[in-house]
Amino acid sequence: MTRPATSIRAPLPDGAVFDLLVIGAGATGLSLALDASRRGFRVALFESHDFASGTSSRSTKLLHGGVRYLAQGQIGLVREALSERSALLQMAPHLAQPLSFVMPAYRWWQMPFFGGGLMLYDLLAGQARLGRTRWLSRSDTLQALRGVREAGLMGGVAYWDGQFDDARLALAFARTAQQQGAQLFNHSEVLDLQREHDGLTTVLVRDRLGPAQARIRAPCVVNATGVWVDQLRRRQSAGPTAPERLVSPSQGVHLVVDRDFLAGQQALLVPRTRDGRVLFAVPWLGKLVLGTTDTPRADLPREPEAFAHEREFILNEASNVLQRPVREQDVLSQWVGLRPLVARPEEGAATNTRSLSREHSIVQDMDGLVTVVGGKWTTCRAMASDVLSHCMAHGLLPQRSPFEPWAPLLGATSPGQPPTPLHQAPGMHLYGGLAHEVLACPGADREIGMGLTEAMVRYAVRAEWACSVEDVLARRWRALFLDARQAARMAPAVAAILQDEGVSAPGLQDFLTLCGQYLPPQPGH
Numbered sequence: 001m002t003r004p005a006t007s008i009r010a011p012l013p014d015g016a017v018f019d020l021l022v023i024g025a026g027a028t029g030l031s032l033a034l035d036a037s038r039r040g041f042r043v044a045l046f047e048s049h050d051f052a053s054g055t056s057s058r059s060t061k062l063l064h065g066g067v068r069y070l071a072q073g074q075i076g077l078v079r080e081a082l083s084e085r086s087a088l089l090q091m092a093p094h095l096a097q098p099l100s101f102v103m104p105a106y107r108w109w110q111m112p113f114f115g116g117g118l119m120l121y122d123l124l125a126g127q128a129r130l131g132r133t134r135w136l137s138r139s140d141t142l143q144a145l146r147g148v149r150e151a152g153l154m155g156g157v158a159y160w161d162g163q164f165d166d167a168r169l170a171l172a173f174a175r176t177a178q179q180q181g182a183q184l185f186n187h188s189e190v191l192d193l194q195r196e197h198d199g200l201t202t203v204l205v206r207d208r209l210g211p212a213q214a215r216i217r218a219p220c221v222v223n224a225t226g227v228w229v230d231q232l233r234r235r236q237s238a239g240p241t242a243p244e245r246l247v248s249p250s251q252g253v254h255l256v257v258d259r260d261f262l263a264g265q266q267a268l269l270v271p272r273t274r275d276g277r278v279l280f281a282v283p284w285l286g287k288l289v290l291g292t293t294d295t296p297r298a299d300l301p302r303e304p305e306a307f308a309h310e311r312e313f314i315l316n317e318a319s320n321v322l323q324r325p326v327r328e329q330d331v332l333s334q335w336v337g338l339r340p341l342v343a344r345p346e347e348g349a350a351t352n353t354r355s356l357s358r359e360h361s362i363v364q365d366m367d368g369l370v371t372v373v374g375g376k377w378t379t380c381r382a383m384a385s386d387v388l389s390h391c392m393a394h395g396l397l398p399q400r401s402p403f404e405p406w407a408p409l410l411g412a413t414s415p416g417q418p419p420t421p422l423h424q425a426p427g428m429h430l431y432g433g434l435a436h437e438v439l440a441c442p443g444a445d446r447e448i449g450m451g452l453t454e455a456m457v458r459y460a461v462r463a464e465w466a467c468s469v470e471d472v473l474a475r476r477w478r479a480l481f482l483d484a485r486q487a488a489r490m491a492p493a494v495a496a497i498l499q500d501e502g503v504s505a506p507g508l509q510d511f512l513t514l515c516g517q518y519l520p521p522q523p524g525h
């Protein structure tokens with residue numbers, strides 16, 4: 001791969017000094033870069049692969065207070081997340097929206113039990129409440145969830161939460177931070193860090209698309225590399241020999257199927273599966289997302305594979321609650337993410353990550369490297385603000401107050417203008433107020449598939465840092481996540497447009513291999 005001729009991706013600024021260096025461009029690193037640049041700090045961010053290519057493009061895509069944290073009595077966590085949910089909904093209405101959920105009830109006690117809990121959820125939300133929790137009759141439930149299992153259905157409970165497009169929201173954070181002066185570099189891996197005598201830390205960065213390496217310095221460096229935080233801490237030249245483990249990864253799988261398994265505009269929640277988890281069936285970008293699982297995982301692959309028992313669990317639980325059974329051959333795509341859960345020192349190697357909290361933790365190592373881990377997409381803004389407070393309190397950055405933390409992101413549609421719902425198939429609406437920029441690129445009338453046009457691919461290179469077929473078809477456009485076979489069919493056309501934009505090696509073959517990993521194994525293989 002080479003740097004595309006028309007790309008906005010700049011060369012690494014060798015020798016430059018910033019106030020803050022952020023390592024990792026998932027939800028955590030990007031919201032930190034945004035908050036810090038809005039406060040006027042000089043910020044550079046390095047991402048070894050693509051923006052949100054780690055965990056942050058593989059979430060269930062829900063902005064939520066966490067109904068299950070409520071059941072665990074973690075009221076403070078729920079209250080904070082509900083207020084953060086509101087903030088994100090306001091910052092990017094084209095990419096983050098309220099969504100109604102229905103819990104079908106098959107036992108008499110489920111309606112009062114879960115309904116009561118959800119009314120407490122409403123109460124905790126206060127001003128941030130999105131709609132009222134309601135009990136539904138059997139016929140209202142059947143109307144709301146077309147495709148739900150009818151036998152034994154007694155009624156349901158409807159409540160509100162949020163949904164979003166994680167990879168595109170990450171991009172909106174990146175672009176807004178850039179607009180505020182931050183310099184962002186994807187496909188740029190941090191290899192090493194060294195604290196110098198002058199109080200600055202030097203970071204060695206490698207451009208993964210070319211031969212360049214750069215040394216860049218700052219008094220404050222934040223490790224926001226998700227499940228990889230401990231790997232980076234071990235790389236520090238002057239760091240302690242064996243830093244205590246901070247992260248306890250947990251794998252979650254999602255399966256995508258056609259919307260006709262559950263027609264309608266509402267999501268379905270199974271509040272208690274046979275092994276005590278929750279299961280969601282969420283309409284998203286024209287398909288239905290089923291998930292997820294919670295499996296401790298010690299290795300940290302970039303592309304974790306779904307275990308057969310995880311797929312089986314989702315298919316069985318979904319088939320229990322849907323009228324039509326879901327089979328492996330119905331799966332259009334499967335994606336797998338690793339939750340960067342905070343490790344508790346007394347727990348050693350975690351064997352049951354369900355009991356771990358999603359709260360975040362901020363740790364400063366002896367040589368000044370600040371590491372942030374944990375949290376969830378919904379609370380990334382609060383995490384960023386806590387990290388900056390930590391850095392200011394420890395003299396790594398001068399004191400500066402937050403600047404309009406709820407201000408809209410670049411591309412946000414104006415309030416009052418009803419956005420196109422995210423459960424609809426992908427289209428121009430995902431660009432919000434920047435749609436005119438896309439339409440100005442050549443090929444706006446030429447569709448490649450799944451709503452993606454030639455102009456969108458060109459725009460992805462020119463304005464959104466895309467450097468490969470995968471960058472385009474996995475994250476600028478969610479084709480790989482929605483239908484891996486269709487994404488593979490679209491790939492050669494995308495590769496040709498990238499080449500025309502100056503990308504000499506767009507990684508077509510690698511992407512076709514990846515598409516295979518996003519599908520369950522075929523019978524006979």
Ligand SMILES: Cc1cc2nc3c(=O)[nH]c(=O)nc-3n(C[C@H](O)[C@H](O)[C@H](O)COP(=O)(O)OP(=O)(O)OC[C@H]3O[C@@H](n4cnc5c(N)ncnc54)[C@H](O)[C@@H]3O)c2cc1C
Pocket residue numbers: 023024025026027028029046047048049050051052053054055056057058059060061062063064188189190191224225226227228232250251252253292336337338339340373374375376377378379
């Ligand atoms: C299955 C699943 C479902 C979830 N669902 C939800 C949900 O519905 N709602 C919600 O709010 N949250 C959800 N979450 C949680 C949420 O997705 C994560 O908490 C969040 O995405 C973590 O972001 P992060 O930035 O910490 O990590 P990441 O997104 O993994 O970002 C870290 C980045 O660091 C980069 N990196 C690593 N090493 C280096 C290096 N040496 N140099 C430069 N860069 C490096 C990686 O490439 C990566 O992009 C879910 C998580 C999972 C796994």
